[in-house]
Amino acid sequence: MSSISxxxxxxxxxxxxxxxxxxxxxxxxxxxxxxxxxxSVCLLCLVVALIPLVAxxxxxxxxxxxxxxxxxxxxxxxxxxxxxxxxxxxxxxxxIIDGIAVAASVPFGILGGLFLAESDGPAAAAVRFSAxxxxxxxxxxxxxxxxxxxxxxVGSYSGFAGAFAIAIIMLPVIMRAAETAIRGVPVxxxxxxxxxxxxxxxxxxxxxxxxxxxxLLTGVLLxxxxxxxxxxxxxxxxxxxxxFQANPTKAMxxxxxxxxxxxxxxxxxxxxxxxxxxLLLMVVILVLNVGSRLMAARLRxxxx
Amino acid sequence: MTEPLTxxxxxxxxxxLTTEEVFVGHHAGxxxxxxxENVTVTFGGRAAVRGVTFDAYQRxxxxxxxxxxxxxxxxxxxxxxxxxxVRSAAVTGTVMLGDTDVYGRSTDPTLLRSRVGMVFQxxxxxxxxxxxxxxxxxxxxxGVRKKxxxxxxxxxxxxxxxxxxxxxxxLKVHASTLxxxxxxxxxxxxxxxxxxxxLLMDEPTSALDPIATxxxxxxxxxLKDRVTIIIVTHNMQQAMRVSDRCAFLLMGEDRTGELIEFxxxxxxxxxxxxxxxxxxxxxxxx
Ligand SMILES: Nc1ncnc2c1ncn2[C@@H]1O[C@H](COP(=O)(O)OP(=O)(O)OP(=O)(O)O)[C@@H](O)[C@H]1O
Ligand SMILES: [Mg+2]
Numbered sequence: 001m002s003s004i005s006x007x008x009x010x011x012x013x014x015x016x017x018x019x020x021x022x023x024x025x026x027x028x029x030x031x032x033x034x035x036x037x038x039x040s041v042c043l044l045c046l047v048v049a050l051i052p053l054v055a056x057x058x059x060x061x062x063x064x065x066x067x068x069x070x071x072x073x074x075x076x077x078x079x080x081x082x083x084x085x086x087x088x089x090x091x092x093x094x095x096i097i098d099g100i101a102v103a104a105s106v107p108f109g110i111l112g113g114l115f116l117a118e119s120d121g122p123a124a125a126a127v128r129f130s131a132x133x134x135x136x137x138x139x140x141x142x143x144x145x146x147x148x149x150x151x152x153x154v155g156s157y158s159g160f161a162g163a164f165a166i167a168i169i170m171l172p173v174i175m176r177a178a179e180t181a182i183r184g185v186p187v188x189x190x191x192x193x194x195x196x197x198x199x200x201x202x203x204x205x206x207x208x209x210x211x212x213x214x215x216l217l218t219g220v221l222l223x224x225x226x227x228x229x230x231x232x233x234x235x236x237x238x239x240x241x242x243x244f245q246a247n248p249t250k251a252m253x254x255x256x257x258x259x260x261x262x263x264x265x266x267x268x269x270x271x272x273x274x275x276x277x278x279l280l281l282m283v284v285i286l287v288l289n290v291g292s293r294l295m296a297a298r299l300r301x302x303x304x
Numbered sequence: 305m306t307e308p309l310t311x312x313x314x315x316x317x318x319x320x321l322t323t324e325e326v327f328v329g330h331h332a333g334x335x336x337x338x339x340x341e342n343v344t345v346t347f348g349g350r351a352a353v354r355g356v357t358f359d360a361y362q363r364x365x366x367x368x369x370x371x372x373x374x375x376x377x378x379x380x381x382x383x384x385x386x387x388x389x390v391r392s393a394a395v396t397g398t399v400m401l402g403d404t405d406v407y408g409r410s411t412d413p414t415l416l417r418s419r420v421g422m423v424f425q426x427x428x429x430x431x432x433x434x435x436x437x438x439x440x441x442x443x444x445x446x447g448v449r450k451k452x453x454x455x456x457x458x459x460x461x462x463x464x465x466x467x468x469x470x471x472x473x474x475l476k477v478h479a480s481t482l483x484x485x486x487x488x489x490x491x492x493x494x495x496x497x498x499x500x501x502x503l504l505m506d507e508p509t510s511a512l513d514p515i516a517t518x519x520x521x522x523x524x525x526x527l528k529d530r531v532t533i534i535i536v537t538h539n540m541q542q543a544m545r546v547s548d549r550c551a552f553l554l555m556g557e558d559r560t561g562e563l564i565e566f567x568x569x570x571x572x573x574x575x576x577x578x579x580x581x582x583x584x585x586x587x588x589x590x
């Protein structure tokens with residue numbers, strides 16, 4: 001095409017290259033400023049968004065830490081005026097109620113999410129829509145629902161009724177998280193399974209669900225964090241119990257319930273316990289959130 | 305083994321040139337577009353490719369070949385600092401683009417990348433942009449606003465990518481309406497529009513059919529005068545067809561890629577210096 005040596009001003013490509021490089025170099029300062037400004041704005045928004053979070057955490061910690069002593073974790077609640085009260089009954093109650101709720105909602109949630117991810121039909125659209133609506137239903141409504149469907153029918157307040165209400169809160173969260181996780185599994189993996197003569201259900205069970213596991217775990221833990229903090233659904237279903245009660249067919253205590261009850265009492269030692277319980281709940285939810293992320297990240301790393 | 309009397313080595317001897325000069329037809333002072341010296345890339349402390357030294361000459365196509373996992377992509381991405389975005393990655397050694405130290409303190413990666421373009425394995429035109437906007441995207445990113453310069457660069461790069469005739473009437477339609485081969489040529493045009501000095505291509509035809517592949521290979525030959533090309537390819541026929549020089553990478557015992565041989569393509573494929581190269585091109589491993 002062209003000769004070995006040439007005058008750069010005559011070669012259109014070389015002259016254009018020079019022009020472009022000049023513009024790029026002269027605009028780099030401006031572009032750097034833009035980029036700095038954009039990053040600063042992002043950082044600023046981040047900080048503003050973090051302020052309430054940090055404020056709440058430090059405030060609750062400051063108020064709650066003084067309540068944390070041996071009695072707090074080992075004693076049941078005492079009536080006002082009697083010292084050495086704790087929330088042991090509420091801790092056990094929360095564990096049992098949330099445990100039952102998880103056991104009940106995980107299978108429905110994950111299988112429902114699988115259906116949503118694998119099916120594009122009108123049924124899936126309807127279920128997805130309902131799940132989204134359910135996520136947005138005020139939790140007190142779900143408490144009343146639990147009261148009518150369970151407490152009224154069975155005839156008594158119970159841990160099971162509370163677990164029922166909490167499971168309804170968790171269900172849509174798990175379902176949508178599971179759908180997202182399952183959709184994230186590359187289509188090529190699914191096709192590889194099908195091309196080996198596997199049925200869709202086999203591919204789902206042996207290929208898709210295992211590949212989606214990190215996302216599923218995150219979804220479940222986030223749902224637990226969400227459910228463990230709910231108060232309104234419990235108020236109408238477990239009633240609350242000052243005594244130790246590990247039988248879920250009976251009225252029980254739970255951490256959110258304890259916070260609600262004690263914080264509305266006019267006694268400082270009970271309010272103190274409420275702060276301690278609030279801090280405990282917050283720490284548990286924080287640990288669940290952070291833990292789910294770490295676990296998912298680790299699973300993803302291990303699989304590479 | 306009886307050697308034929310007309311091997312390049314014999315010819316070289318008889319006319320007083322080095323073997324390399326016979327093969328490449330190169331005068332000794334050929335300009336170097338990029339120089340790699342002892343380049344090592346590590347991910348989280350583990351070396352993926354180690355101690356690579358070679359030069360890419362202007363107006364030539366340099367091919368990187370080697371088995372899967374030998375670090376071709378890793379090495380290529382080190383040349384325009386794409387590893388900057390990978391947190392665990394670290395590059396040591398020296399990469400020079402002309403007089404510019406690619407990893408020098410005062411080198412801005414953004415400006416550097418406008419001088420060292422890249423074409424990826426899968427065509428990746430920006431899906432929300434028209435063909436024209438795709439072609440001039442790099443210029444806009446680099447602050448070019450003058451319409452005449454944009455238009456001129458768009459046409460020139462689309463012509464160079466052998467796409468102009470088929471898209472000149474529909475520059476405003478979305479790039480996603482093009483076929484795979486056309487999309488890849490659009491990506492080449494997009495890279496060329498910035499008029500980079502070096503164009504890095506990572507298996508640019510591996511997602512294309514033979515006809516589209518052939519067109520891109522022809523294109524590479526035509527682009528040589530405009531831009532120095534460094535291309536990764538799995539296909540040895542392709543390396544023979546398009547490249548002037550060839551770097552052969554192979555991973556050793558510790559699974560770290562190393563440069564086994566760097567030679568003119570014709571020499572590397574006819575009488576390589578290293579027995580491992582011969583094994584590889586004869587399909588004995590990899
Ligand atoms: N981001 C990364 N993090 C960690 N390791 C990586 C990363 N990218 C590449 N590697 C490792 O570097 C090595 C070389 O990979 P590379 O993709 O460069 O090989 P390649 O020669 O291009 O192979 P192929 O021909 O299959 O494309 C591999 O062992 C790979 O696991
Ligand atoms: Mg590669």
